[in-house]
Amino acid sequence: MEIELIEIRDFLSAHHPFDQLPEQALNLMPEKLQIRYFRRDATIPDAGSIDDYLYLVRSGAVEIHGLQDELLARLGEGDLFGYRASHMEGHERFTGTALEDSLIYQLPAADVDHFCREHPQFSYFFEPAGGDRLRDAISHTGEDGNSQLGLMATQIGDMINRVPITMPPFATIQQTASVMADERVSSILITEADETLTGIVTDRDLRRRVVAKGLNTNLPISEIMTADPYTLDASDYAFDAMLQMARTNIHHLPILRNGKIAGMLTATDFAQRHTTSAVYLVSSIYKQDEVAGLASISAKLPQLLLNLAAADATANSIGHVITAVVDSITTRLLQLAEEQFGSPPVPYAWVAAGSQARSEQTAKSDQDNCLVMDDSYDPELHGDYFKDLSQFVCDGLNACGYVYCPGEMMATTDKWRQPLKNWKHYFDGWVDQPEPKALMLTCVFFDLRCIAGEKSLFNDLREYLLNKTRGNQIFLAFMAGNALSHKPPLGFFRNFVLISGGEHDHTFDLKHTGIVPIVDLARVYALAAGSQAINTQDRLKEVASGGEVSHGGAHDLRDALEFVSSLRIKHQAKQIRAGIPPDNYMSPDDLSHFERSHLKDAFSVVRTMQNVLSQRYLR
Amino acid sequence: MSIWKHLFNLEERRNWWTRKMPDGPLRDFYDTPFPARDLDWRQVDYLALDFETTGLEAKQDQILSVGYATIKGDRMLLSSATHILTRPTMNIPEASAVVHGILDDEAAEARHLEEVMPIMLNALKGKALLAHHAAIEYEFLNNACKNLYGFPFLCPVVDTLALEVRQFRMRDQAIRSGDLRLANARTRYGLPRYPAHNALTDALAAGELFLAQAAYRRTRKPLKLKDLIVVS
Numbered sequence: 001m002e003i004e005l006i007e008i009r010d011f012l013s014a015h016h017p018f019d020q021l022p023e024q025a026l027n028l029m030p031e032k033l034q035i036r037y038f039r040r041d042a043t044i045p046d047a048g049s050i051d052d053y054l055y056l057v058r059s060g061a062v063e064i065h066g067l068q069d070e071l072l073a074r075l076g077e078g079d080l081f082g083y084r085a086s087h088m089e090g091h092e093r094f095t096g097t098a099l100e101d102s103l104i105y106q107l108p109a110a111d112v113d114h115f116c117r118e119h120p121q122f123s124y125f126f127e128p129a130g131g132d133r134l135r136d137a138i139s140h141t142g143e144d145g146n147s148q149l150g151l152m153a154t155q156i157g158d159m160i161n162r163v164p165i166t167m168p169p170f171a172t173i174q175q176t177a178s179v180m181a182d183e184r185v186s187s188i189l190i191t192e193a194d195e196t197l198t199g200i201v202t203d204r205d206l207r208r209r210v211v212a213k214g215l216n217t218n219l220p221i222s223e224i225m226t227a228d229p230y231t232l233d234a235s236d237y238a239f240d241a242m243l244q245m246a247r248t249n250i251h252h253l254p255i256l257r258n259g260k261i262a263g264m265l266t267a268t269d270f271a272q273r274h275t276t277s278a279v280y281l282v283s284s285i286y287k288q289d290e291v292a293g294l295a296s297i298s299a300k301l302p303q304l305l306l307n308l309a310a311a312d313a314t315a316n317s318i319g320h321v322i323t324a325v326v327d328s329i330t331t332r333l334l335q336l337a338e339e340q341f342g343s344p345p346v347p348y349a350w351v352a353a354g355s356q357a358r359s360e361q362t363a364k365s366d367q368d369n370c371l372v373m374d375d376s377y378d379p380e381l382h383g384d385y386f387k388d389l390s391q392f393v394c395d396g397l398n399a400c401g402y403v404y405c406p407g408e409m410m411a412t413t414d415k416w417r418q419p420l421k422n423w424k425h426y427f428d429g430w431v432d433q434p435e436p437k438a439l440m441l442t443c444v445f446f447d448l449r450c451i452a453g454e455k456s457l458f459n460d461l462r463e464y465l466l467n468k469t470r471g472n473q474i475f476l477a478f479m480a481g482n483a484l485s486h487k488p489p490l491g492f493f494r495n496f497v498l499i500s501g502g503e504h505d506h507t508f509d510l511k512h513t514g515i516v517p518i519v520d521l522a523r524v525y526a527l528a529a530g531s532q533a534i535n536t537q538d539r540l541k542e543v544a545s546g547g548e549v550s551h552g553g554a555h556d557l558r559d560a561l562e563f564v565s566s567l568r569i570k571h572q573a574k575q576i577r578a579g580i581p582p583d584n585y586m587s588p589d590d591l592s593h594f595e596r597s598h599l600k601d602a603f604s605v606v607r608t609m610q611n612v613l614s615q616r617y618l619r
Numbered sequence: 620m621s622i623w624k625h626l627f628n629l630e631e632r633r634n635w636w637t638r639k640m641p642d643g644p645l646r647d648f649y650d651t652p653f654p655a656r657d658l659d660w661r662q663v664d665y666l667a668l669d670f671e672t673t674g675l676e677a678k679q680d681q682i683l684s685v686g687y688a689t690i691k692g693d694r695m696l697l698s699s700a701t702h703i704l705t706r707p708t709m710n711i712p713e714a715s716a717v718v719h720g721i722l723d724d725e726a727a728e729a730r731h732l733e734e735v736m737p738i739m740l741n742a743l744k745g746k747a748l749l750a751h752h753a754a755i756e757y758e759f760l761n762n763a764c765k766n767l768y769g770f771p772f773l774c775p776v777v778d779t780l781a782l783e784v785r786q787f788r789m790r791d792q793a794i795r796s797g798d799l800r801l802a803n804a805r806t807r808y809g810l811p812r813y814p815a816h817n818a819l820t821d822a823l824a825a826g827e828l829f830l831a832q833a834a835y836r837r838t839r840k841p842l843k844l845k846d847l848i849v850v851s
Contacts (some may be wrong), residue, residue: 005697005700006818007813007814008697030697031698031700032698033697033698034692034694034696034697034828035694035697035823035826035830036693036695036830037693037808037810037827037830037831037834038834039834039835043832058811059809059810059811060809073726101808101831101834102809103809103810103811103827103831106694311840380753395666420797442831516800
């Protein structure tokens with residue numbers, strides 16, 4: 001290379017994907033280039049096929065239009081189009097038009113092929129969007145940085161390995177103790193012949209309930225077992241198990257898979273792994289007797305977010321941890337409320353909606369919640385109790401920084417504090433006679449998770465709701481329409497965010513144009529499939545095997561969500577460090593070439609999946 | 620010679636000299652016809668050329684470095700980009716060293732002009748010479764040819780500065796001082812800013828300027844080479 005072409009090489013090396021090339025290869029690149037000049041409004045290319053060359057904008061600006069003349073992208077200095085880059089906008093065929101007088105470097109197709117062949121890190125850039133390329137981007141961030149954080153993403157099923165030791169309820173205490181000694185276990189499960197779990201016995205039970213009391217060891221073990229113990233499902237996260245143990249002060253958790261016993265998780269399974277600061281935070285929540293104490297704990301959330309971000313936790317894990325804190329605060333507030341107002345007169349379930357339900361909170365969010373009471377609820381008799389209870393909890397949450405929902409989607413609102421039959425009635429209305437405007441507001445109620453109280457009430461409602469939505473084309477068409485109301489940007493152009501129609505935004509709204517479109521898509525898939533999953537990653541994982549969306553499409557969406565979410569966490573962590581209240585707005589200036597390029601991939605994935613959804617329901 | 624160019628066109632004069640000239644680099648150069656004046660500008664090959672010199676007087680000053688790249692029609696090929704330092708027989712005056720940054724020590728490592736001239740003439744074969752304020756390059760080449768081979772240099776010349784003057788005249792626009800400088804002309808076409816006074820960078824800069832000027836001239840009837848060259 002002539003030494004004087006260094007300026008051209010330096011220009012290349014400042015732009016993705018040329019920055020991926022080793023210096024030697026980069027030095028070879030300038031002499032392969034041809035320089036062209038296009039006047040404003042000129043078509044690029046002016047002869048031959050767009051696939052003859054890869055075009056690099058050196059100065060000026062170029063617009064890319066699809067076959068229907070729709071705007072696909074606006075490209076500025078350092079952006080690429082043409083050979084191998086054409087499919088990157090999700091379209092095989094398009095034309096370029098100079099938006100300004102433009103100096104263009106063109107690289108012949110054969111040379112592009114050569115560089116791609118020789119340099120895989122360069123060729124990644126030209127993979128179809130959302131394929132290996134996005135996956136590759138996430139591999140920088142997509143794994144939890146250390147083993148403690150791994151707990152958040154590890155499902156319990158992957159942690160239990162030995163076949164659980166069980167005894168029938170009619171076995172004697174002595175027989176049971178003998179088996180425990182032989183098997184060297186500190187706990188044993190008591191099961192019926194059909195493997196349903198009826199109880200659990202631990203070393204501590206034998207000590208306290210048998211030896212200390214001088215009980216006859218020929219009595220059946222069912223006399224001293226803990227009946228109906230807490231259980232978790234094999235698909236739950238290890239982190240949830242830790243929280244459950246911390247919350248209830250138990251050391252053994254039976255794990256079920258499809259309702260059958262799958263194994264036992266013990267506190268020692270976590271012994272080698274240090275408890276994370278989040279677990280300490282949660283266990284201290286249950287020691288607080290006043291709202292002020294809870295507020296002082298929730299004030300530590302930003303620091304927790306920083307720690308998790310610094311430890312390279314995945315965005316999905318961070319969402320789970322941060323949400324676990326608000327779950328615990330809610331549960332503790334309910335306990336305090338029950339202490340103050342007495343036991344509930346009828347069973348109830350405290351249900352979170354929106355991002356808390358999906359376990360996707362980051363920096364503090366609004367509260368969205370509702371209350372489902374048993375159908376024996378009588379407003380005359382029980383109305384005041386639940387009103388007071390809701391007021392106490394919602395005020396408490398507000399004091400902890402989870403500010404009142406501006407849309408009043410809270411248990412304090414009479415409409416959202418109702419017995420089960422009324423809730424079913426609501427869903428009848430929303431599902432059977434959907435109205436686009438109402439759906440937009442009530443969307444939040446299609447993401448529900450029981451936080452505390454009588455879980456069966458909630459399960460009943462969820463079953464009812466999913467039975468109504470599963471395969472319900474008319475309702476799903478409305479939800480699909482709603483899911484298409486938030487569109488990802490087309491991309492970036494200089495220091496702007498380019499939105500469809502060619503308008504410019506000065507900031508990139510990570511939430512509404514990045515994350516919400518994916519959350520909305522996953523919700524439609526989940527409701528269509530009748531999936532019980534609430535978390536968006538879980539929903540996408542679950543529906544991928546159900547045929548509601550292609551396996552690859554679901555995978556791409558999960559990658560896109562993780563990438564955008566991790567970017568949001570990075571952005572918020574930066575704001576927290578700078579003492580600025582965290583928000584969802586990023587300036588394109590703050591995005592690296594790498595991030596811009598992969599964000600464009602994420603947008604492209606979402607756009608593709610939105611088009612598929614629109615084809616399916618809105619034709 | 621000024622009278623000849625009014626009586627005979629460039630091609631006729633090339634033929635005239637070819638008949639008289641002994642074998643050698645200049646003869647080789649003249650053996651290839653010049654690009655025809657009536658060709659569409661996109662069918663012509665150009666050599667964007669720039670010299671850094673010890674001064675502006677071709678008869679006294681010397682070439683210090685040569686930079687060039689081929690333009691095939693409407694595209695400049697960087698594969699042809701070349702930069703050569705030439706060794707002057709005089710000390711480099713301080714006033715020019717300040718501009719081009721070439722020092723005596725560096726120049727002492729460089730090649731003699733008689734080695735470089737054949738390379739340049741070979742690169743120019745069948746092409747139009749393209750430069751910003753081409754009279755300088757033309758005169759230095761002419762002087763070198765006369766000194767080394769005893770015959771004058773002939774070549775169709777495209778001068779981006781002259782094209783720029785025409786552009787101003789066509790728009791009936793007054794030319795202010797500095798307007799015609801390479802960097803300022805480039806700015807008018809939205810071309811990026813390059814560091815000046817390296818022969819190859821300046822040659823590329825002039826080449827890009829030419830592509831822009833030609834793109835701007837492409838309006839009513841097809842643009843031909845004769846519309847672009849300066850009479851020489």
